[in-house]
Amino acid sequence: MLNLDDLELIQRISSGDENAFLSLYDRHASHVFALALRILGDPGAADEVTQDTFLKLWKRSDHYQAALGTVITWLLTITRHTALDHLRSEARRPPITHSLEDGDQWLDIPAAESATEESRWRSMYFAVQSLPDDQRHVIELAYYHGLSQSEIAEELKWPLGTVKTRLRAGMESLRRVWNKA
Amino acid sequence: MPDEICTRYFEDIPAYVLGAMDEAESAALRQHLSSCQSCQAELQTYKTLSQGLLFVPPQKPPASQRDALRASLMGGRPSGRLPVAPSNFPLSIPKSSSQSRWKSHLTWGAAISAFITLLILNIMTFTTLQSIQDEQQALRAQIAANQTIISMLAYPGVERLAINSGTVSGSLLIDWDRSIATIIAWNLPVLPSDQTYQIWLIDEQDQRISGGFITANGGTPYSSAAIIAPKELSNYRGIGVTIEPVGGSPKPTGERIFRIDF
Numbered sequence: 054m055l056n057l058d059d060l061e062l063i064q065r066i067s068s069g070d071e072n073a074f075l076s077l078y079d080r081h082a083s084h085v086f087a088l089a090l091r092i093l094g095d096p097g098a099a100d101e102v103t104q105d106t107f108l109k110l111w112k113r114s115d116h117y118q119a120a121l122g123t124v125i126t127w128l129l130t131i132t133r134h135t136a137l138d139h140l141r142s143e144a145r146r147p148p149i150t151h152s153l154e155d156g157d158q159w160l161d162i163p164a165a166e167s168a169t170e171e172s173r174w175r176s177m178y179f180a181v182q183s184l185p186d187d188q189r190h191v192i193e194l195a196y197y198h199g200l201s202q203s204e205i206a207e208e209l210k211w212p213l214g215t216v217k218t219r220l221r222a223g224m225e226s227l228r229r230v231w232n233k234a
Numbered sequence: 235m236p237d238e239i240c241t242r243y244f245e246d247i248p249a250y251v252l253g254a255m256d257e258a259e260s261a262a263l264r265q266h267l268s269s270c271q272s273c274q275a276e277l278q279t280y281k282t283l284s285q286g287l288l289f290v291p292p293q294k295p296p297a298s299q300r301d302a303l304r305a306s307l308m309g310g311r312p313s314g315r316l317p318v319a320p321s322n323f324p325l326s327i328p329k330s331s332s333q334s335r336w337k338s339h340l341t342w343g344a345a346i347s348a349f350i351t352l353l354i355l356n357i358m359t360f361t362t363l364q365s366i367q368d369e370q371q372a373l374r375a376q377i378a379a380n381q382t383i384i385s386m387l388a389y390p391g392v393e394r395l396a397i398n399s400g401t402v403s404g405s406l407l408i409d410w411d412r413s414i415a416t417i418i419a420w421n422l423p424v425l426p427s428d429q430t431y432q433i434w435l436i437d438e439q440d441q442r443i444s445g446g447f448i449t450a451n452g453g454t455p456y457s458s459a460a461i462i463a464p465k466e467l468s469n470y471r472g473i474g475v476t477i478e479p480v481g482g483s484p485k486p487t488g489e490r491i492f493r494i495d496f
Contacts, residue, residue: 071307078300083292086299091290100296104303111307122285129288174289181287195254196287202254217249224248224280231283 059124066114078107081125085132092136092197102139106132137199173231180230188223191216240266240273247276251284305342380458383407383416399492404456406494408467415461415473422450422457422491425477432478433461434486435470436493442486445473472496 057065057076065073085106089099109131117127181189194200194208202220206213243266249255250263267273391411397404397419404419422431433445448459461473472495477488 071304074307075300075304078303082295082299084289086295087290087293088288090293096296100299103295103299104306107303108306126285126288130285133288174286177283177286178289178291192252192287195249195252196284199253201256202249203256205254217245220252220254221245221248224252224283227286228279228283231286 060119063114063117063124066111074107074111077110077124081128082107084125085128088129088132089136092133093139098139099136102132102136105135109135133196140199177227177231180227184223184226188219188226191220192223192227195220240270243267243270243273244276247273247280251277251280252287383418383458395494395496397492397494402492406473408496410467413463413466413468415463415467416458417448417461417473417475418456418458419448419450419475419492420456422448424450428480429477429488430480430482431457431475431491432482432486433459434474434476435461435463436472436474437470442474444482444484447482448475467496470496 057073059077059080062073062077062080066077082103086099086103089102089106090096093099093102106128110128113131117124121127122130181192184192190209191205194205195202200208202216203213205211205220206216209216243263246255246259246263250260255263267277391409393408393410395406395408397406397417401421401423402419403421404417406415406417408415417433425431431448431450433448434442435445436442443464446459446462448457450457461467463470472493474486474493475491476486477491478486479488
């Protein structure tokens with residue numbers, strides 16, 4: 054199974070291949086768990102969401118469309134939805150602080166110049182961390198906490214227009230980094 | 235670049251891909267996107283960008299997670315390939331995390347229940363087997379005693395002593411030459427499972443030595459047993475039968491059923 058790519062594993066999973074499923078889990082569980090933990094801030098809840106995510110993958114593997122993105126992106130999209138659902142069901146907000154030190158685990162990943170997908174994502178991650186705090190804060194509240202711009206304005210006691218401006222400015226900065234990567 | 239009509243929507247696209255727009259605003263943007271190619275291109279760029287936010291530094295999940303997930307999937311099935319789920323499984327399930335927990339708990343619960351059930355069945359089977367073996371052993375002893383009785387009745391030198399004690403009656407057959415004896419007791423009451431009839435040999439010093447057991451079963455109106463004597467029967471002056479705990483006693487402790495002096 055180790056020599057099969059994600060797409061081949063997904064095809065096998067669709068036909069009920071348990072070993073293919075576990076291979077895909079071994080390959081991507083650390084990314085799924087990390088994103089769940091990033092959103093939820095609680096290892097126990099992240100554990101549950103990771104399991105739920107892979108169960109959904111198992112049950113929906115025939116819905117994957119390669120034209121819409123890679124398997125890992127699809128998997129992480131499911132993770133984000135599942136984690137945000139979890140947050141809403143518990144009506145809680147995780148801590149919003151996040152430090153750059155967490156990126157240490159990516160230091161051994163090939164640099165952006167290698168043009169691998171993950172290296173581009175790594176560049177994106179560090180670009181987010183490099184944004185001015187007010188821009189980064191708004192983007193993280195929206196994406197990782199599932200808040201609307203109105204809710205962010207209320208949370209941060211900022212005018213709605215300020216939130217929109219900072220969010221847009223932050224995303225445009227990221228876009229420039231992305232285009233270079 | 236967008237025309238003037240698109241400008242407002244262009245500015246909303248970053249918030250849209252982050253899911254940060256209110257529903258009314260999102261609906262208006264979606265409607266515009268359906269007919270504006272430049273905005274669709276812009277949307278695609280930011281969608282790709284937002285996907286980049288999905289990637290955070292990898293973290294190793296708990297070591298137990300893989301097994302728990304596998305157990306959830308297996309759901310008690312023996313092994314091999316798993317069933318493919320219905321294709322209309324929803325992407326967004328509000329209480330999905332607790333579902334997983336319950337799935338895991340249910341799976342473990344089912345496994346524990348199955349284990350306990352198997353354990354109980356094994357104990358019941360073992361108890362039943364033990365009971366059958368005990369019955370077989372008693373039947374073998376009964377058959378052996380009956381065969382001895384038949385052969386003794388056919389032997390002219392056998393002495394017969396009568397047993398008369400309340401409702402219990404019968405015979406004690408003694409072959410002095412061969413030093414063997416058998417008891418045939420009629421109407422011996424069936425005892426509780428924790429009691430047995432024990433046969434005692436009474437010597438000249440009035441000491442009692444165990445001579446075996448006789449079992450009353452409800453299947454036949456009589457019970458029989460061969461007497462096991464450590465020495466020749468001429469060393470004894472009689473036998474007795476008492477009720478003792480199952481397994482027997484070193485000396486008589488219970489109610490005496492009958493006694494026969496030679």
